[in-house]
Amino acid sequence: MKQGMQGFAGTGVPDPACGAVRVPAQPTAADVDAGVGVGVGVGMGGGADRGRYGGSGAVRGEHTHSEPPLHRAGAGGEAGSGVGAGPRAAVQRSSVRGQILDALRTALVAGELRPGEVYSAPALGERFGVSATPVREAMQQLALEGAVEVVPNRGFRVVMRGARELAELAEVRALIEVPVMLRLARTVPAERWAELRPLAEATVRAASSGCPATYAESDRSFHRALLTLAGNEQLVQIAEELHRRAQWPLMGGPRARGRAELVADAAEHMALLEALIARDVDVVRSLVGEHFVGVG
Template identity: 40%
Template sequence: MGVAMSMSAIRPAEERLSLRAQVERAVSAAIISGELAPGTMISVPTLAVQFNVSATPVREAMLDLEKRDFVEAVRNKGFRVTVVSEASLRNTAQIRQLLEPPAMADLAEVFDHESLPELRQQADDIVAGARDGDLTRYLEADQAFHLALTAKLGNPLLVELVADLRGRTRLVGLAAMLDSQQLDRSAVEHHELLDALERGDGVVARELMHRHIGHTTGWWAGKPESDAE
């Protein structure tokens, strides 16, 4: 048989990759937020029907999530959402505390005010996601906001590390926070961080980022926090 291939033959692969990304993003958000609780079984055929796609991009997306330790394969059943250990959550938070608060303190010294309107809009999207109970929008806007700020320091490796650590963070108590003051308060912190950066106040920017990351082992993990935190 010949091996000639037309350009049109590449398109289905591109479409599968796009669908794979869509499925992974949606399932990832549901797992991160706790909407899909640890222990929940996920059936590839069922998910394929839900997304109205073939099983292939769904299976590929689940294998990607398995690499992130979000799910584990269960023979002849599908994938089970993994249990996130307190130690793993704490370790990830500790590394983020070493990187992100100092980064925001440094950014306050060189903050580009021309980018403020765009960042305010992203912060508004986070607040709207919390207000409307749209956790996928909340999480995607939150990720975009923090990576955009980190990128302004001009260190691609730092952005890559922060993105990876944030991608590993499970916020299993987030879904339970819908319509709560805690979710609204944590959303508003993004505007407070921008206020500090706009003033050039590195001390406050560092403290806000430290407190914000602390929610990953507090409110967002389904645990209480004192007002002092």
């Protein structure tokens, strides 16, 4: 359960089990001068794509910063997954913005979008195989959520967050969620809690993958289902937003937790659910209290 409060370090490359869309780190100035990673399609046969992805890609004054493209499925390439994994037609136009937003959120949690780095919509659009417009719209949504900030004529910078902000998020979450969980522990019938067992088991499977992004999504789903029983949609939305923000990576923060740590957190989900089914309020209080105390 502590996973949602600790965040993930910007490790650059996630565990292969993640299946997260790849958003590689941008080359340094020295790399650009040396021609490393500039205009080369990594997942589509290397030099065969030079020029196709190596143009300026400037849209509305944004620069591409010679960002390397995403891995794509194709000749000589590495099969990826997620929105950026297939050919351009793989992204459904009717839901492209939502898919891009989901992929960017995953990349953010996985540490592929690194704090302090600037990413341009045209370059990311090339990586996903879409125009810059849906990427820009998705990034603007992330800006509203506080995950990125607009850099005029350049793109979007991933916000650099510190331990204090994480501690503040933990405090606010505790103020909201702890009283609600204790009230629900006394009022919700055991059979309603039992219906949530598949979600708790899903967090165990997600933890076993060792992928922080996969586990983060499953963790939020479990917490969302718990709070939904309160019958207050505003509460659920606010709590989910806080939870998502708490999962963003810290600048210079701790590394992404390993499989063993994720599995331990998922086990706490199971323990909490069993305590709720048994209406053991004391155990619920202990588990939920430990979840928030000392986090930061």
